[in-house]
Amino acid sequence: MRNARPSSGAREVVVREDSLCRVSYLSVDYRSEDGEVHALSSVSLEIRRKEILALVGESGCGKSTLALSIIGLLPAQNSRILSGQILFEGKDLLSLSGKQMQKIRGTGIAMIFQEPLSALHPVLKIREQLGEAISIRRSRQGGHSLDQVFSYKPRASEFRGPLKRLVNLPSRRRYPKEVEDEMIASLKLVRIPDPERILNQYPFELSGGMRQRVAIAMALSENPGLLIADEPTTALDVTTQAQVLRLMKELAEKGETSLLIITHDLGVAAQVADRIVVMYAGEVVEEATIQELFSRPLHPYTKALLACLPKGSKKDGPLGSIPGSIPDLRKSFEWCPFVERCQYAMERCGREHPALEGDERHSVSCFLYS
Ligand SMILES: Nc1ncnc2c1ncn2[C@@H]1O[C@H](COP(=O)(O)OP(=O)(O)OP(=O)(O)O)[C@@H](O)[C@H]1O
Ligand SMILES: [Mg+2]
Known part of the structure; x- marks a missing residue:
């Protein structure tokens, strides 16, 4: 039994007034051939309205999970979700049916x-x-209904087989001019050259970077309350990367979208x-405002990450490497998971698990501060 995983409801969950999404004590396992992988262990975090929250950490630490x-x-x-709660706009997401969750994905979270x-x-x-992404958003905002948007009527000859129907259907759908214009504009925003041509292509006809930009355009078009961007700019060239980041930031600042941006790149976060x-290793070890974290990192892991950045440009580079590797997540940590790589490790770190402690601006899970 991992003492890092309290039973759900064991602690009081404090939700701020400006909270959009609150994850509390979430623990998730994956079943694999080699045993259970403890991908998340009692993870808590809050995404506030109108904010951009960056989630960083080495590969395999549980960000995508x-x-x-x-x-x-x-x-x-x-x-398997073992315990925890996820509140989004006051709704308990883990208690929703598949259909209800699908609705949230169409309107609230992208x-x-x-x-x-x-x-x-x-x-x-x-x-x-x-077109679908834009239409869903427009119907939500009281524009065209989906029925109006899809004025396409299939002909009898197109119902010969499911594959034929799937292949035929796309090119025959018609969208109102405003939707067509918005499609072109959103592709231009993510700097896709010749958007009219791209609209008529299938994903497999595009390069990885182009597909990434289309995916970004789609997500932005939905104008969600929360946009989760998992390594959104790694396939982009530096110029486009900067533009896409600026665009996301603008959206968040307009107060329409909060952003959870997952990245290996501390430069992107900054x-x-x-x-x-x-x-x-499946846990939150430090949480702070950007200014705080860069000027006063507390956790030895965060300090090591910052030390790996190229000298002279602390805020402009991908994460370097820290000696050693993240521990095997099939293990249960009744001690600090960073102990084996930590240059400040004390005897206590090998036998007790530190809790995340601090205040609104800065919290850390490390015995150096408790
Ligand atoms: N579908 C899956 N089945 C089994 N194990 C998985 C699955 N997805 C992830 N894992 C394991 O869960 C752990 C966390 O993985 P996750 O993908 O969340 O990490 P990550 O921080 O997003 O990594 P990266 O930066 O490489 O994307 C890893 O040990 C990974 O091998
Ligand atoms: Mg990932």
Whole structure:
């Protein structure tokens, strides 16, 4: 039994007034051939309205698992939520049915996936996918209803087989001019050259970077309350990356969208985020405002991450490497999970698990401060 995983309801959950999404004591396991992987261990964090929160940490520390938990897309076949709560606009997401959760995904939470292909339907043209995203948002805002938007009526000859129907349907749907114009504008925003041509293409006809940009355009078009962006800019060139980040920041500042941005790149976090959460081995180890974290990092892991940045440009580089590797997540940590790599480790760190403690501006889970 891992003492890092309190039973749900064991602690009081304090929700701030400006809270958009509150994750409390979330623990998630995956079943694998080698045993249970404890991907998240009692993770708590809050995404506030009008803010950009960055989630950073080394590969395999549970960032995508947290994102998939919030949007309700953990793989059903081998994942298990052991405990915890996710509140979004006051709704308890983990208690919703699949259909209710689908509705939230269409209107409240959108995600740009780490692998852009998984966000795009393989046999639908970009026009259909982007048109759908824009139409859903417009119908939500009292514009056109979906029925009006899809004025397409299939002919009898198109019902010969499911594959033929799927292939035929896309090119025959018609969107109102405003939707067509918005499709072009949103592709231009993410600097897709020749957007008219791209609209008529299938995802497999695009390069990885182009697919990533289409996925970003789609997510932004939905204008969600919460946009989760899992490594959204890694496939982009530096100029486009800066533009996409600026665009996301503008959206958040307009007060329409809060952003959870998952990144390996502390430079990206420093560029756009208001606050930052550092994860290690399935746990949150430090949480602070950007200014605090860069000027006064507390956790030895965060300090090591910062020390790995190229000298002279602390805020402009990807994470370097820290000696050693993250521990095997099949293990149960009844001690600090960073102990084996920590240059400040004390005897206590190897036998007790530190709790995340601090205040609004800065909290850390480390015995150096308790
Ligand atoms: N579908 C899955 N089945 C089994 N194990 C999984 C699955 N997805 C993730 N894991 C494991 O869960 C742990 C956390 O993975 P996760 O993908 O959340 O990490 P991450 O921080 O997003 O990493 P990266 O930065 O490489 O994307 C890892 O040990 C990973 O191997
Ligand atoms: Mg990931």
